[in-house]
Amino acid sequence: LAAQAKTQKSGYRNEAQSILLNLPENVTLTSRDGIERVIEQVASPIRDSKNEVAVVVLVFRDITARQRADAERRKAETLEQLGLLAGGIAHDFNNLLTAIIGNISLASLLLPPDDEMADRLDDAKNASLRARDLAQQLLTFARGGAPIKKTASITKLIQDTVSFSLRGSHNRSVFDFADDVSPAEIDAGQISQVIANLCVNADQAMPNGGTLYVSCDNFCYDVDDATIPDLTPGDYVRVRIRDEGVGIPEKYMKRIFDPYFTTKLKGNGLGLATAYSIVKNHNGLMTVESQVHVGTTFTLYLPAAAEQEGEAQVEAPTKLTPAMSGTGRILVVDDEDAIRDLVEFTLTRLGYQVSQAATALQGVELYHEKLRQGKRFDLVILDLTLPGGMGGKEALKKLIEIDPTVNAIVSSGYATDATMSRYQDFGFRGVIAKPYEAAELGKIVHDVIESSNVNVVSLNYPAA
Numbered sequence: 406l407a408a409q410a411k412t413q414k415s416g417y418r419n420e421a422q423s424i425l426l427n428l429p430e431n432v433t434l435t436s437r438d439g440i441e442r443v444i445e446q447v448a449s450p451i452r453d454s455k456n457e458v459a460v461v462v463l464v465f466r467d468i469t470a471r472q473r474a475d476a477e478r479r480k481a482e483t484l485e486q487l488g489l490l491a492g493g494i495a496h497d498f499n500n501l502l503t504a505i506i507g508n509i510s511l512a513s514l515l516l517p518p519d520d521e522m523a524d525r526l527d528d529a530k531n532a533s534l535r536a537r538d539l540a541q542q543l544l545t546f547a548r549g550g551a552p553i554k555k556t557a558s559i560t561k562l563i564q565d566t567v568s569f570s571l572r573g574s575h576n577r578s579v580f581d582f583a584d585d586v587s588p589a590e591i592d593a594g595q596i597s598q599v600i601a602n603l604c605v606n607a608d609q610a611m612p613n614g615g616t617l618y619v620s621c622d623n624f625c626y627d628v629d630d631a632t633i634p635d636l637t638p639g640d641y642v643r644v645r646i647r648d649e650g651v652g653i654p655e656k657y658m659k660r661i662f663d664p665y666f667t668t669k670l671k672g673n674g675l676g677l678a679t680a681y682s683i684v685k686n687h688n689g690l691m692t693v694e695s696q697v698h699v700g701t702t703f704t705l706y707l708p709a710a711a712e713q714e715g716e717a718q719v720e721a722p723t724k725l726t727p728a729m730s731g732t733g734r735i736l737v738v739d740d741e742d743a744i745r746d747l748v749e750f751t752l753t754r755l756g757y758q759v760s761q762a763a764t765a766l767q768g769v770e771l772y773h774e775k776l777r778q779g780k781r782f783d784l785v786i787l788d789l790t791l792p793g794g795m796g797g798k799e800a801l802k803k804l805i806e807i808d809p810t811v812n813a814i815v816s817s818g819y820a821t822d823a824t825m826s827r828y829q830d831f832g833f834r835g836v837i838a839k840p841y842e843a844a845e846l847g848k849i850v851h852d853v854i855e856s857s858n859v860n861v862v863s864l865n866y867p868a869a
Contacts, residue, residue, distance in 0.1 A: 499818030570604035610650025733783030738768035789817035
């Protein structure tokens with residue numbers, strides 16, 4: 406019996422040792438409700454007086470939520486790092502496009518309407534505008550963390566965006582909106598971009614024709630409801646976009662929101678990554694379900710407005726008018742020679758007197774000098790990002806100290822910067838995002854000068 410007990414004890418020890426050596430760290434189990442859960446397995450030995458393994462304590466932990474949180478954190482870090490790179494590239498790209506688009510549009514304005522070169526210039530401008538859209542997509546991806554949110558009715562935005570995105574397509578759309586959809590706290594331009602991207606993807610996924618089903622309703626997510634991981638409890642506007650396309654293979658499902666991942670021959674891999682970034686930074690969530698040869702459904706959860714002060718409507722885009730002429734002294738402050746020369750040439754042709762400065766310090770000094778001479782500038786166009794430590798916002802503060810009635814327009818390739826959307830909070834009278842056309846520049850300059858009914862107080866300076 407003693408020998409048998411010893412053999413049995415030895416067998417237990419060998420089994421325990423085998424558990425310690427071969428137990429995998431994690432294992433995936435499927436619960437009764439069909440949900441897969443990741444289980445962490447930890448084995449800890451307890452040794453006897455002879456330092457031999459007597460017992461193995463096994464600890465199992467459900468780490469599904471932790472792994473999901475770690476994956477979200479890594480994705481956020483990746484988006485942030487790539488965003489910094491993309492934002493810098495897009496900013497420089499927009500500066501170059503400003504000179505290209507501005508000169509093309511200026512040349513178009515100067516040509517007779519029936520000139521044979523007009524069509525060629527239009528083609529060049531349209532290609533440049535597509536490049537501008539790509540730069541804007543990079544900026545939204547990079548700076549999507551700062552959407553400028555307003556309370557807006559999302560149903561009309563969805564309907565208009567879907568209809569426009571499917572224009573000319575052989576696929577059709579079907580809308581199903583609840584009657585009481587709440588207004589949402591959204592950046593209308595960014596959310597429109599998300600909807601448009603999903604619609605274009607759906608359209609391309611149905612090459613043989615099909616129907617795009619778009620629904621919108623209110624959704625209250627309770628703290629006790631665990632069916633939607635990563636969604637904070639609260640009131641949401643839920644948007645579903647379902648196609649009848651080819652579907653997404655399972656092996657791609659975990660990567661579709663990764664930056665620069667694409668299965669399209671001509672894709673850039675930014676569409677869904679940008680959409681994901683936008684929704685995430687609206688404090689919302691985007692989920693996807695797909696079945697090959699059946700279709701794909703994207704669901705957006707966007708926070709509902711806290712208070713409903715009447716139904717807010719999304720502003721319609723403004724239409725550009727032909728370049729407006731005018732009079733006045735203009736100071737343009739920009740570190741790009743090509744942009745300064747373009748602005749001076751354009752505004753001079755429209756009747757203005759234009760001076761240039763390459764840095765904020767030079768601009769402030771020139772403004773001060775002209776003010777002392779009684780030749781006050783009627784308008785200053787300030788680039789937001791300037792070399793030398795003083796940017797457009799800081800330069801305006803200096804100008805206001807010199808002349809509290811100064812008129813200034815802010816301009817930047819960072820179109821999503823908060824200063825561009827809340828320019829009046831910083832003392833600016835107008836805003837123009839790079840790249841811009843000659844007619845757009847002429848219009849904003851004309852409007853700001855005309856709307857500025859300020860009595861300028863004459864300042865008496867001692868003779869130099």
